[in-house]
Amino acid sequence: MEGGARRLHADRVDHRCRHILDRDDRGVARGFIDHDSCAREPGRGGGRSRSRRRGLERGAPTHAHPDRPRRRPAIDDGRGACERDRSGNAVARSGHAVWPRLRVILGHPDRSVPERFHVERADRDGVGAGLLAPGHDVAGGVGEGPVSRPEAGVTLIELLVAMALLSFVLVSVAQLNFALARRFYAVSGGAARDAVVAQQVNQFTAMPFDSLKSRAGTITVTKPPLPYTRKVMVDSLSPRLRRVTVVVTPLNTVFRPDTVVLQRTKPGNNPFNKP
Structure with missing residues (x-):
């Protein structure tokens, strides 16, 4: 039990600090070998436009940059989005990988996803629907408060x-x-x-x-x-x-x-x- 608690706190520290402090000369967190800047984002050199991203979703043929490594395939193990012990790539829906912006929020893709985040479709998110095209995955916070428990006592009725x-x-x-x-x-x-x-x-x-x-x-x-x-x-x-x-x-x-x-x-x- 104590070992599980130490691993939990260690994972949270890694989620909060690793992708912020451990960066390369391009300002990209190390471990994100396929990270690229999103459209309309500072430092968008090499970033794809929205129309080009839509073309990628429709399966249009594109040519990758010779200096940029290819994206790894998505992983979907069938479990829920808020499960603790799973990889960041596994939270993407079937057939899609975790987008760069989402990967920066979630942390290192090989580590477990923090319990306070969940992934949902962009068209059901108030902010993601305005920034990303329909079909994208966005991260939403469920809060860092204590686990809710049924309060003991009596009701007014x-x-x-x-x-x-x-x-x-x-x-x-x-x-x-x-x-x-x-x-x-x-x-x-x-x-x-x-x-x-x-x-x-x-x-x-x-x-x-x-x-x-x-x-x-x-x-x-x-x-x-x-x-x-x-x-x-x-x-x-x-x-x-x-x-x-x-x-x-x-x-x-x-x-x-x-x-x-x-x-x-x-x-x-x-x-x-x-x-």
Whole structure:
């Protein structure tokens, strides 16, 4: 692993410096044995015009300069343009070699192509389409930043869904708590109501028989713990028998009213009660 890292950095140094510092007397990087100047480029002595380059693409017969070596054939191994371990000549499309301008950008043709460059057709490149004829290969940079990695975390959609689910659960729990609180309050009020009813039963049980009629009617009690309304009805079933109905209605509608019915009988004369 460490050896691969050293080779990677060494290759990048060679790509950046070798073709700039190692030049011959013509200003051409050594190792580019078939380098020639492009048209409309400084030092175009010996360079071909655009029309002549088009003639070469169409296969027109030309005569090479006697002092200039011939171009080497193109290499195409079928792999992608951004692969690291491959020769610079191999990035050219089938049947064409790497053009001089492209070779200067990529570095020594016998070394690997830097990962930050890729090769594409000139007609798909904004700059190459204006400088080179259609069909030429140009180099494009893909950046020198770090390798992109999937960022860990959550997205906005996931946050919204989580908040919606949490809100639904909290609302359900709140409704359950409210129902339980009302139930407990009703149970506590029921105990107070039962105490009031027991009090009224004891009161009318201990009351004299002849005084029952005077207690009939409706009254309202506002004292805590349970404000209520009491309604008393006294029915005479016979001269010696009366029915007393007591209805206790709490003022709070949460509590249900309660009704109790009792019968009172007039006691007979005491035979021992003589003057």
